[in-house]
Amino acid sequence: MPNQPDDDEIIKKVLCGDVNAFEVLLQRYRSLVFGIVLKHVPRDRGEEVAQDVFVRAYQALPSYAGRSSFPRWLTTLAIRSCYDFWRDHGRNRELPLSSLAQEHQKWLDEALAPQSREAFLEHAAREEGKEILRYALDRLSAEDRMVVTLVHLEEHSIKETAELLGWGVIKTKVRAHRARRQLHGIVRELTGEGWRH
Amino acid sequence: MNADREAICRIEEALKAVHRHETETRTDTAWVSSVMREIRRIGIRPITRNSDYERCGQLVWRFSVLSSLLALALTVVALGTEFSTASEVAKLFFEDPLAVVMVQSLGIV
Numbered sequence: 337m338p339n340q341p342d343d344d345e346i347i348k349k350v351l352c353g354d355v356n357a358f359e360v361l362l363q364r365y366r367s368l369v370f371g372i373v374l375k376h377v378p379r380d381r382g383e384e385v386a387q388d389v390f391v392r393a394y395q396a397l398p399s400y401a402g403r404s405s406f407p408r409w410l411t412t413l414a415i416r417s418c419y420d421f422w423r424d425h426g427r428n429r430e431l432p433l434s435s436l437a438q439e440h441q442k443w444l445d446e447a448l449a450p451q452s453r454e455a456f457l458e459h460a461a462r463e464e465g466k467e468i469l470r471y472a473l474d475r476l477s478a479e480d481r482m483v484v485t486l487v488h489l490e491e492h493s494i495k496e497t498a499e500l501l502g503w504g505v506i507k508t509k510v511r512a513h514r515a516r517r518q519l520h521g522i523v524r525e526l527t528g529e530g531w532r533h
Numbered sequence: 534m535n536a537d538r539e540a541i542c543r544i545e546e547a548l549k550a551v552h553r554h555e556t557e558t559r560t561d562t563a564w565v566s567s568v569m570r571e572i573r574r575i576g577i578r579p580i581t582r583n584s585d586y587e588r589c590g591q592l593v594w595r596f597s598v599l600s601s602l603l604a605l606a607l608t609v610v611a612l613g614t615e616f617s618t619a620s621e622v623a624k625l626f627f628e629d630p631l632a633v634v635m636v637q638s639l640g641i642v
Contacts, residue, residue: 353577359569366565375555387568394572447547448540457550465551472548488545489552523544524537 343406362390369414376418385421389414415500422478440464444527472522480515487512
């Protein structure tokens with residue numbers, strides 16, 4: 337296999353005007369970017385947001401200056417693009433509890449039942465679980481949604497999350513705490529009697 | 534209350550597993566071509582690195598907090614020493630009248 341040029345060499349080429357060299361970076365990191373984007377935005381908007389990440393990366397390439405590794409820098413851009421997506425689209429507070437059906441209730445009941453790890457993971461993979469997660473996150477603001485996803489669902493540290501979102505550590509800590517309380521409120525509402533048909 | 538908290542934690546764990554389970558979508562060549570078309574449309578803009586003017590602007594903003602704090606500290610010090618222009622001129626008049634004449638002729642006071 338021929339030696340692939342490293343990221344810095346390709347970036348230098350692009351900065352010198354070789355626009356086509358950017359395609360190497362695009363091919364090399366599209367999986368990374370899609371992996372991040374699809375965890376944060378709806379699947380049908382994934383391609384659009386991933387495209388936005390690469391366009392932003394291309395435009396911001398002169399400011400990259402190798403301060404961190406290129407994939408790390410691209411990860412930050414991807415997270416911020418997802419954050420911007422939710423800032424533009426806002427939350428959907430109006431989602432009624434009735435939008436969830438009996439199958440979702442069954443999913444919640446099964447999640448509470450004692451079961452093996454394998455059964456638990458198999459259960460988590462079901463579509464109802466995804467819909468419940470989507471329902472809960474849709475009721476949070478863009479900030480709360482991002483911080484809940486990064487800190488509580490993906491278990492990034494507060495410091496990492498602050499860097500990814502470009503926030504201060506204290507703001508991130510306060511937001512994370514407040515957003516988790518909100519998520520718990522939504523879960524309590526879901527597991528309560530209020531919405532059972 | 535504890536049972537309630539435990540139930541919430543179990544659901545939260547299940548939601549974490551749901552989030553981790555999200556699978557990747559395979560991107561096709563059409564998507565890559567579309568991104569590259571957009572990149573080519575933008576053209577060779579990245580070649581224009583930050584100008585000195587932009588760098589100077591960034592430097593000014595970097596020190597803005599420090600200079601504001603310095604200005605605030607100097608104001609506090611000035612207020613603490615009961616400094617006033619009138620009293621300084623009167624003091625100068627009694628101590629060195631010639632200097633006052635010179636200062637007035639230069640239009641400083």
